[in-house]
Amino acid sequence: MKAVIIEDEEIIANVLENKIKKVAPDVEITQVLSSLKTARKWLGENAEPDLLFMDIQLSDGVSFDIFNDFSLTCPVIFTTAYDEYAIRAFKVNSVDYLLKPVKEKELADAIEKCRKLRKKNEKPAADFAALLQSIANPSAASKYKEKFIVNVRNQWMPINASDIACFSKEVLNYIYLLNGEKYIIDYVTLEEVEELLDPHLFYRANRQFIINIESIQSVKPVENSKLIIKLKEPNHKLEIDMSRLKSPEFKKWLDR
Template identity: 60%
Template structure:
């Protein structure tokens, strides 16, 4: 089975592509639909690269080529793009193909077959990222911006808390953040997913449904017989955070770097 990932910021387009992939290539399993550059960066930080990658070029929060700079992916890539053929002729390098939107099933099948053949022979070479970035992103890529501070409410006042001072975020009945000093503050966010989107995935890890942890806040990691993990945070915090067996490999890759 070939494991694939789709990076596409239009949900209807992403689901339609997934359906077409299932129709023309029964041996391709789509593992994830990633709607933004930030989401994709977080996913690749916590998971092994797929066998095949479908990438829209221009996402709502940046250019998808930036992922290739940060993660040095070696899997075959198929760009799904609205750019015309003249603008993307440079994509025709080893390991890269492209499909013009709306995507034709016949062209999709040919592109997957090409990538399947490349994978069977050897790992494809990485693209000339600088050429691609200069062509479609002007002066090149920029580091995405993440939230620098969170506003909390204390006795009818707004008080800023620097993100670097936050040890973890925790969901109980409501959402809290904990600082390294052990202070707990209430947040106005609706979900942890909303918070996660604002954080640098190199520093913050979504440990489970209830918590997001800062890498610098972890004191010890305990491995249990069932392959689950328990994180103990640095004092004065007394929090322990559990990580499931399924998420443990992704956490190890994120933590051990």
């Protein structure tokens, strides 16, 4: 099965290609295209591949625009760092939608889904109009957790998710509020918490921290190929490190 990747970040494209080779050795990546312009040129000069991997937000536009110019019939697996509320729009169609960083198990499942489509000689029936409406109308899409309950002196107190500066995995799981207050939350893992959060607002920086975009003061590259994220006062003493491997994706998430 021949596949093409459309992704404007070289590091992310390389990581995705390596994961594809690992979970599906029979899938041959024939081309990596870095923009709408190059994608349009390539598709105009070549037969469509058996499978397309597409980032949604590209440096020169949105990859959905390609479907205005080409009537593609091959399965498409979209990848993106946010806009998770669009997942349902894809799940009801014969395409898939993976959040970055792409998990190998989800990638393998998506490729297997495309294999089954090819064996049945079925064409994906992606409803892109419904997808675009879902993205334009997040209120009509799936909801994320709006409040978390903390226990304060044997009383329950609701905390707005938007008021949380970050989630921290220490001995227990904690939340730091934008006002500097700190509370324990009753969740076993940060992975469990991450599934409940709006990825447009929160980002998983590392194994110990999930951060709110509104709480970020600055980001500084340091030695050992890391980034240091400094939060705004009164949480300014929290300096959160992040691998530079995630920096292109993180920068795209910040740069709205």
